[in-house]
Amino acid sequence: MTQPLLELAGIAKSFGPIDVLHDICLEVHRGEVLCLLGDNGAGKSTLIKILSGVHKPTSGTVAMDGRPVAFDSPRDAAAHGIATVHQFGGTFPLMSIGRSFFVGAELTRRWGPFTIFDRRRANEIAVRETRQLGITRIDDGNRLVGGLSGGERQALAIARAVHFGASVLILDEPTAALGVKEAAHVLRIILQARRKGIAVILITHNVVHALTVGDHFAVLIKGAKAADFRRGEKSREEITDLMAGGEHMAALEAEIESTMAVHDDPQPSVDA
Numbered sequence: 001m002t003q004p005l006l007e008l009a010g011i012a013k014s015f016g017p018i019d020v021l022h023d024i025c026l027e028v029h030r031g032e033v034l035c036l037l038g039d040n041g042a043g044k045s046t047l048i049k050i051l052s053g054v055h056k057p058t059s060g061t062v063a064m065d066g067r068p069v070a071f072d073s074p075r076d077a078a079a080h081g082i083a084t085v086h087q088f089g090g091t092f093p094l095m096s097i098g099r100s101f102f103v104g105a106e107l108t109r110r111w112g113p114f115t116i117f118d119r120r121r122a123n124e125i126a127v128r129e130t131r132q133l134g135i136t137r138i139d140d141g142n143r144l145v146g147g148l149s150g151g152e153r154q155a156l157a158i159a160r161a162v163h164f165g166a167s168v169l170i171l172d173e174p175t176a177a178l179g180v181k182e183a184a185h186v187l188r189i190i191l192q193a194r195r196k197g198i199a200v201i202l203i204t205h206n207v208v209h210a211l212t213v214g215d216h217f218a219v220l221i222k223g224a225k226a227a228d229f230r231r232g233e234k235s236r237e238e239i240t241d242l243m244a245g246g247e248h249m250a251a252l253e254a255e256i257e258s259t260m261a262v263h264d265d266p267q268p269s270v271d272a
C-alpha cells in the first residue's frame, strides 16, 4: 500500500493520574474513510483532539506523509490540512452563510481608502461550494446559519474544509442529530470528499452509517485499539459487539426479548 497520509504510532494520553489512551497505532490513507468506533468514554474524542491540535499526546508520534508533526494549537493542525467538523457543524448561528464560511480567512476588497469584507464574493463562493456538494437549497449567502437544518450546516462546514484545502477531514458524530434523509445526504457528502482524495476520519456510534461509507474501521475499547479491520472483514453483528466493549449484544437482545415476552403474555381471563 502507498504511504499513509497520517500515521499514529504508540499514542498515549494521560490527564494527571488518569490514563485515557494507550499505545494507539493507526494509519489513514488519502481517499479513504476511517471509521473510529467505540462506546462512550472509549477515548475517541481524546484521540481526535490530539489530531486536531487541542491536546498534545503524552507519548507517541504523529506523522504526515512520513514526516513527524507536532501540533501546538488547532490553528497549527489546520495549517497542516487537518479540519475538524463537530456535530452541529461548528458554525455560528447568528452569522450569514458567506461570513461564517470565511471566518478567520476574511475575503476583502478595497472601498476607497478602506479595506472591507467582500460580502458579495464571499456569499457567491460559499453558496457555490456548498451546492457542489449537492445542497441545492442553499442559494443565498446572506441567510443566517441558524436557519439551516442540521444536515445543511454539516454540508456547509464540510464545504468550507474542502475549499480551504483540508487533506484530513475529521467528522465527529456528523449524523447523530439528523433524520434519515439528512443523514443519507451527509454520508453522500462524505463519499464526495473521499473521491476528492481527502482522508476522512468519521466518528460515529451508528454501525449502519459506518458500514455505508467506511473503508477501514478501528474500534477503541477503554482507550486501547481493540480492532482494526477493512470493509468486508467483519459482520455488522461483530462490529456492534465490539462497539459495546466486546459484550455480546445478541445475549442482551435475547434477554430483553424474553422479558418482553413475559410482559406481552395475555393475562388468563377470569370468568365470573
Ligand SMILES: Nc1ncnc2c1ncn2[C@@H]1O[C@H](COP(=O)(O)OP(=O)(O)OP(=O)(O)O)[C@@H](O)[C@H]1O
Residues within 6 Å of the ligand: 015, 018, 020, 038, 039, 040, 041, 042, 043, 044, 045, 046, 047
Ligand atoms: N480533560 C480530561 N481530564 C480527565 N479525564 C478526561 C479528560 N478528557 C477525557 N477524559 C476521560 O477520558 C475518557 C475518554 O473520554 P472521551 O471523551 O475521549 O471518550 P469518547 O470515546 O469520545 O466518548 P463519547 O462517545 O461519550 O464522546 C473518559 O473516561 C473521560 O472521562
